[in-house]
Amino acid sequence: MPAAVPIENGLQSSVIVSSSISIALVTVTVALRLLAKQKVRGWDAGDCCLIGALLANTALHTLVILLVVYGAFGFHITEIYTRFSPENAIFFFKGIMAFPILWTVVTCFSKISVLFMYTSVFVQESMARWARYIGAFLVTWNVATIIAGLTLCRPFARNWNRTIPGSCGSPSKLYTSIMVINMTIDVILLGLPLPYLFSLQMPLRRKIVASGMMTIGIGTWVITIYRQTLLSGLDFEDMTYTGVLATILSGLEPAVAIALACIPQMRPLCARKKQVSYGYGSSDNHERIDADSVVRLWSIDGVQSKRSKSDGVAADQEP
Template sequence: MPDSSSAGASGAMSQLPPHTEWYEHARAVWPVALAIVFEAFAVTAVALRIWSLRLSRKQKLADHDWAILVALLFSTGLVVLLILATVMGGLGQHAALLSDPAVQLVNFGKIYVANSPVWGAAISAVKISILLLYIKIFAINRTFRIICWIILGLQSAWFVGVTLSGMLYCRPLAFAWNPTIPGGKCGNATQAYLSAHIINLLLDIAVALAPVPILAKLRLKKAKKIEITGIFALGIIICVITIARIILIKDLVPLDTTYTSSHIFFFTILEPLLGIILACLPVLRPAMSQITSVFTGTRKSLLNDTDYTNDSKPRTIGSTRKYSPIAGGLDRSDSLTRPINDTGSFNMDALEQPDKAHEGKIIHITSTWDVERR
């Protein structure tokens, strides 16, 4: 006669749902799908950034461009880790229902440990790129540059701290995915998580709001000032994501981390990917102007979107002096830079004219040039 306890265990086992593949679990599928979508957006934003650099006639990447490429590299690494955690580690599934928990939980533990320093590198590279761009844009303001370098130093120190914390959290490190190791122990996961994310949130706020006081003092049209301020202030979105990750820690169940940590994994990826997109927005104007001109059927001069007074190298074409009356007698016919037989807006600053009375003015040219090659 079968034992009653055995019958009860058999009944409990029969109540468990049959094993299913990872792609049959919504909590496993949607983080992967959305991560791939945002990865595509981030790659597109960086590609447009490089294209804008070419349109601006700049010959090499600046330091903030290299930093955003590093951010994209590590963010892509986060997407790969998410996919591996889902396919090989059972992310998004209940631990009790894994097909091979002995293998899957070990894989999940290893990926979970690797995720922390990769995330730290990705989000740090994003903020460093933004800070380096600030330093370039507002180079004339010494106090602001110092503030940016201080924040940059704090961000670098934070990255070192997060990396060391992830590597030293468990001793030996293998105890994080193999709790059967004799004498192994781990620290307080909640305290380590909260301290890293709260400091990261403070740094997010500092980076997002740092340029706002300077932008408020710029002599720009109100609409333009709101536009520029809005682009930089979009960093507040990153702060919201960080707050969401801090809140989600309360939902983490230690005995079922494969299921309860899926949201945290996704927001870990969303933070740097969205940061890359927002960091690219301020420098995409040349590329967006070209794309807009394709859809509107117009050819727009890049002089409005290009800083020719720095390291750009415009080509020179000869011209008649028929523009002298418009420019107040200015005779610079040997150094005007324009596409041949084109119409559009002409920025007076690109001429580097000595007459400051015309500085910042715009001349609308509708005449055809007489060209001679030299």
């Protein structure tokens, strides 16, 4: 471990503050979501995936803080070599190589958590089938992303020592492709439950509210798009200085996404009971659900379209 560097400029402080906030934000929101779920019906596989995202997010931002303390993140690369030591620069480039791997794990767990949530809410076979297809693609794509990141430079040690003979691919092209595919998956995930939701027999206002809750993750696109605009001006040879803002935004993106996914599901912590009925298709086939289910409907977690044993029941029809 190289010697720690002094914390003396605004870039260093901004990285430490943003990462600390990201850790605290995700920890608090996930804890409150799990508490709310425990109050209603207990945890499920989606919650376990979210715990995995929480752990990966904590590791991601702990790494970023260590890059500041031991990797001199926030200083120009030339200043690191002249003022500190080559070991600090090596520590940074080794750590920044691990950053996209942890980022990929966070986003993968969080998206799979959403798929589990959808299948618990809408139990039609078509939803389960789509969730399996998308989940398989997510895992495959994320594994491929990790492999691409690890093989960007050949030989491997060239990632942190550019004096070694060899070659490296374009990090900018890799990150751009990751962003495009990630946003495409987000669009699919946000649109997937809407046909099932609007086939419910329930007031239009409540459908709109529930749709808004399901698509709240669009808020992270602002961060994603702005971060992408920074890549064109990024000097990857001086990543220790020019990459500060892009790294902050990259870390905030999954943290905000997880928090936005958790916040609507905290409603059971302060909800009052109320008996209503919603269903699919004909009003004669409504499914009775209690207050907790109504709360979970608004929070995208709990109105389950249980299959009727009778043939032709609209609740079993796929949108």
